[in-house]
Each structure stands twice: as structure tokens, then as C-alpha cells.
Amino acid sequence: MDNRKKGLEDVIAVETKIAYIDGIKGILAYRGINVADLMDYSYEEVSHLLLKGYLPDESELSDYITTLRNERELDSGVIDILRICNKQADAMDVLRTAVSYISQYDADYNDNSVDANTRKAVKMIAKFPTIVAAFYRIINGLEPVSPDSELGHGANFLYMLKGTRPTELEAEIMEKDLILSAEHGLNASTFASRITASTLSDIHSAIISGICTLKGPLHGGARLGAMNMLDEIGSIDNVENFVEECIIAKKRIAGFGHRVYKTYDPRARVYRNLAKELSYEDAENGWYEIAERLEDVVNREFVKKSAKIIYPNVDFYAAVAYKYLSIPAQLSTSIFALGRVAGWTSHCLEQYEDNRLIRPRAKFIWRIYDK
Ligand SMILES: CC(C)(COP(=O)(O)OP(=O)(O)OC[C@H]1O[C@@H](n2cnc3c(N)ncnc32)[C@H](O)[C@@H]1OP(=O)(O)O)[C@@H](O)C(=O)NCCC(=O)NCCS
Structure with missing residues (x-):
């Protein structure tokens, strides 16, 4: 009997209390709260919600913020590692290297208790933005900027990246970006983290898998x-040609389609509004107009081609927002990780709490091997 589902599509692999996703209705909720309703909270509150299961009260939040902000700073050993990394390296590879180094000097290195793992999770949430910002400054010949404990998570990241405090709107968009990226059920990277955790390996190793x-x-x-695609298209007049060429070449359009959502990705809907807001502030760049036209043309052409709509996903309008914020493209995936580390660590804690080794089977295909 062959009960395979290619790519494990629709297979239920674990039970979780962290995120609820309805791919037909387009719903995403963190710990029971619709993600759109979390937009007025801070990333610090939302990461607490994911890790601990509830939104903190005032005094819990104050303690949590103090811990997080105290943990932002990197020790000089990490900065030295960042300085010797290949300047052309992908920021994700550098993040992986830095986490690996940090893990070896963690005060709880040999302690895999719940308390130690929670402490390690909080430290990673705190330090990820500092690592990415410091690496970016080093490869651009600049000195890393120390974190500012007066700033929220998103604003502080932009400050460490650019060396100047962001505007209120920039800070707000970055905060929301991190919240929208924080968690998404059993996506591939979260699954990878949970698989590593399920072997009872340490939480840093699990996050590196993610x-x-x-x-x-x-x-x-x-x-x-x-x-990169928005740059390649460059102007609203090139959208039609771009889509036509992708269809002829059977090339995937980045930021469209999703394994779970058969309707509009609820995160893309929020990002779309954020990108629109940014476009009002910056009339010179027409990224939002290009994106909107691209969405229309992709819809029209895919309905014509296969009678189905391919909707934009979280990455599409995030990319548009990043263009307005002048976020360097080479950092875009690592900024996703700054948000997602809260989801990954929450899933690892959940996996450790009720663990069974994740170990599926492969169906062997018989064939005669030629010499
Ligand atoms: C995310 C993704 C991998 C999900 O894929 P999936 O569930 O495995 O869906 P499939 O790869 O089986 O694609 C189903 C069909 O939609 C088409 N399709 C899906 N996404 C597409 C895209 N971005 N551009 C063009 N066609 C796409 C496929 O060609 C396929 O068509 P077919 O049935 O005629 O062969 C896929 O949509 C994709 O590659 N998107 C681009 C990358 C991306 O944005 N990833 C971020 C996801 S949050």
C-alpha cells in the first residue's frame, strides 16, 4: 500500500498549541489570537505569548523586556567571529555560524532543563538582531553599533543596522514585520527544528537546523x-512582459503560492496595507504600484492558464515594505529569522515537553543497478 503524500502535504506530524492555521478561510492565530489583532502589540509581548502561552501582564512584561534588552549585547568573541566571516557570505550562513559559537559559551551549555532552554530561547531572541546588524556593518567597513535599551525590538534593530534612530513609521513597520514573521505552524524550518529537538539534541542545534x-x-x-524580482521589473510597464516570460519559461514567481493557503495569505493582507502606507510617504518609488499590478496580472494569467489563482504570500508584500525601508536585499531572509526565532524556540520547548523521536519511513524503490 502506498500512503505517501509527496512533500508530506496535509500530513499531520505533530500536535501544537502554538499556532492555528486555516488555509481555506485564510486564518492565522498565535495561541488563539488572530495575527491581525496582534498588530498593536510589541514583538516583545508577542514573543512572550509564543514562548509562554499567554500575553504578559504589566509586571511580567517589564521583567521580560529587561531580560531581553540586557541580553542584546554580543561579547567580543562573537564580534571577532563576525569579522573573520567571508564578507561575501550569505547573512544566513553567518547567523548559523554565530549561533553555533554562542552555544558553546552559554552558561547553561550542558543544561537541557526546561528553565535552561527557556533562558537560551530568550537569549537567542535578544541576540539575533545584533548579530545580523553587526555583520552587515562589518562587511560595509563600519563598526557595529551597540544596542539601545530604550528602543523596542524592531526599532533597535534598525538603529543598530543604520546607526541612526528610525522614524516612528519605520520602527512601527519593522515591529509588525517581526510579529508577522514570528510563527507559522509546521512550516519547513520549524519542522526541521522540531526534528532536531526530537532527538533530544540541544536547542541551539535545533535552531541552527531552522x-x-x-x-x-x-x-x-x-x-x-x-x-530581486521587483528590481528586475523596475517599472509598472514591464509587469505584463515579466509575467509572460515567467509563464513561457515555467519559472516560479517569487512570493506567490503557498502549500497551505488556498486563499489570500492573511499575513500578506496585513503587509499589503503596511506597504501601501509606506508608499504614501515615498511618492518617488513605485514599488507598491508595481506589486499591485503584478498581483493583478499573475491572477489574470494563472486563471487563464489553469483556472486557479496563485495568491501572494507573506514574502511578496514584505519584500515591497523592505524596498521602502531600504533594507538591503541580502539581509531579507535573515530578518525573517529575527522574527521566526520566537516560533522556532517555542516549538522546540513544546517538542521537549512531550517528546517522541520524529522518525518517518521511506519507501524503497526496487531497481536493477547497472555496473
Ligand atoms: C511555496 C510553494 C513551494 C508551494 O508549493 P506547493 O504547495 O508544493 O505547490 P506546487 O509546487 O505543487 O505547485 C502547484 C501548482 O502551482 C504552480 N505554482 C505554485 N507557486 C507558483 C509560483 N510562485 N509561480 C508560478 N507557479 C506556481 C506550480 O507550477 C504548480 O502548477 P501545476 O499544477 O500546473 O504544475 C510554491 O508556491 C512556490 O514555489 N512559490 C514560490 C516561492 C515562495 O514564494 N515561497 C515562499 C512561501 S511562504
């Missing part, structure tokens, strides 16, 4: 693909 998996162009790497 980083390596997010990098691929069919997953988090699509954000980079979508930014």
Missing part, C-alpha cells in the same frame, strides 16, 4: 527572490 532550512528559495529565501 536557520539552514529557512534559507531555501522555496521558503524564507523567497523574500530575497521577491526583492
Whole structure:
């Protein structure tokens, strides 16, 4: 009997209390709260919600923020590692290397208890933005900027990246970006993290598995693909030709399609509004107009071709927002990881709590091997 589902499509592999997704109705909820309703919270509150299962009260939030902000700084050893990394390296590879280094010096290195794993999770959430910003500054011949404990998670990242405090709108968009990227059920990178955790390996190793998996162009790497695509299209007049060429060459359009959503990705809907807001502030660049036209043409052409709509996913309008924020394209996937680390670590904690080794089977295909 062959009960395979290629790509494990629709297969239920684990039970989770972290995210609920309805791909038909286009619903995403973190711990029971619709993601659109979390837009007025901070990333710090949302990461607490994911990790601990509830939104913190005032005093819990204050303690959590203090811990997170105290953990942002990198020790000089990490900065030295960043300085010797290949300047042409993908930021995701550098993030992976930095996490690997950090893990070896963690005060809880040999402790895999729930408390130690929660502490390690919080430290990773705190340090990821500092690592990515510091690496970007080093490869551009600039000194890393120390974190500013007065700034929220998103604003502080932009500050460490650019060396100047972001505007209120820029800070707000980055905060929302991190919230929207924070969690998405059993996506490929979260599954990879959970598989590693299920062997009872340590949480840093599990998160490195997630980083390596997010990098691929069919997953988090699509954000980079979508930014490059917007550059390639360049003007609203080129949209029709671009889509036609993709269809003829059977080329995938970055930032469109989704394994789970058969309707509009609810995150793309929020990002779309954010990108539109940014477009009002920047009349010179027409990224939003190009994106809107691209969405219309892709819809029209795919309905014509296969009677089905291919909707934009989270990466498409995130890419548009990044263009307005002048986020370097080479950092786009790693910024996704700054948000997603809260989801990955929450899933690892859940996996450790009720673990069974994840170990599916492969169906062997008989064939005669030629010498
Ligand atoms: C995300 C993705 C891998 C999901 O794929 P999936 O569930 O495995 O769907 P499939 O690859 O089986 O594609 C189903 C059909 O839709 C088409 N399709 C899906 N996404 C497409 C895209 N972005 N551009 C063009 N065609 C696409 C496929 O060609 C296929 O057509 P066919 O049935 O005529 O062969 C896919 O949509 C994709 O490659 N998107 C681009 C990368 C991306 O944005 N990834 C980020 C996801 S959050």
C-alpha cells in the first residue's frame, strides 16, 4: 500500500498549541489570537505569548523586556567571529555560524532543563538582531553599533543596522514585520527544528537546523527572490512582459503560492496595507504600484492558464515594505529569522515537553543497478 503524500502535504506530524492555521478561510492565530489583532502589540509581548502561552501582564512584561534588552549585547568573541566571516557570505550562513559559537559559551551549555532552554530561547531572541546588524556593518567597513535599551525590538534593530534612530513609521513597520514573521505552524524550518529537538539534541542545534532550512528559495529565501524580482521589473510597464516570460519559461514567481493557503495569505493582507502606507510617504518609488499590478496580472494569467489563482504570500508584500525601508536585499531572509526565532524556540520547548523521536519511513524503490 502506498500512503505517501509527496512533500508530506496535509500530513499531520505533530500536535501544537502554538499556532492555528486555516488555509481555506485564510486564518492565522498565535495561541488563539488572530495575527491581525496582534498588530498593536510589541514583538516583545508577542514573543512572550509564543514562548509562554499567554500575553504578559504589566509586571511580567517589564521583567521580560529587561531580560531581553540586557541580553542584546554580543561579547567580543562573537564580534571577532563576525569579522573573520567571508564578507561575501550569505547573512544566513553567518547567523548559523554565530549561533553555533554562542552555544558553546552559554552558561547553561550542558543544561537541557526546561528553565535552561527557556533562558537560551530568550537569549537567542535578544541576540539575533545584533548579530545580523553587526555583520552587515562589518562587511560595509563600519563598526557595529551597540544596542539601545530604550528602543523596542524592531526599532533597535534598525538603529543598530543604520546607526541612526528610525522614524516612528519605520520602527512601527519593522515591529509588525517581526510579529508577522514570528510563527507559522509546521512550516519547513520549524519542522526541521522540531526534528532536531526530537532527538533530544540541544536547542541551539535545533535552531541552527531552522536557520539552514529557512534559507531555501522555496521558503524564507523567497523574500530575497521577491526583492530581486521587483528590481528586475523596475517599472509598472514591464509587469505584463515579466509575467509572460515567467509563464513561457515555467519559472516560479517569487512570493506567490503557498502549500497551505488556498486563499489570500492573511499575513500578506496585513503587509499589503503596511506597504501601501509606506508608499504614501515615498511618492518617488513605485514599488507598491508595481506589486499591485503584478498581483493583478499573475491572477489574470494563472486563471487563464489553469483556472486557479496563485495568491501572494507573506514574502511578496514584505519584500515591497523592505524596498521602502531600504533594507538591503541580502539581509531579507535573515530578518525573517529575527522574527521566526520566537516560533522556532517555542516549538522546540513544546517538542521537549512531550517528546517522541520524529522518525518517518521511506519507501524503497526496487531497481536493477547497472555496473
Ligand atoms: C511555496 C510553494 C513551494 C508551494 O508549493 P506547493 O504547495 O508544493 O505547490 P506546487 O509546487 O505543487 O505547485 C502547484 C501548482 O502551482 C504552480 N505554482 C505554485 N507557486 C507558483 C509560483 N510562485 N509561480 C508560478 N507557479 C506556481 C506550480 O507550477 C504548480 O502548477 P501545476 O499544477 O500546473 O504544475 C510554491 O508556491 C512556490 O514555489 N512559490 C514560490 C516561492 C515562495 O514564494 N515561497 C515562499 C512561501 S511562504
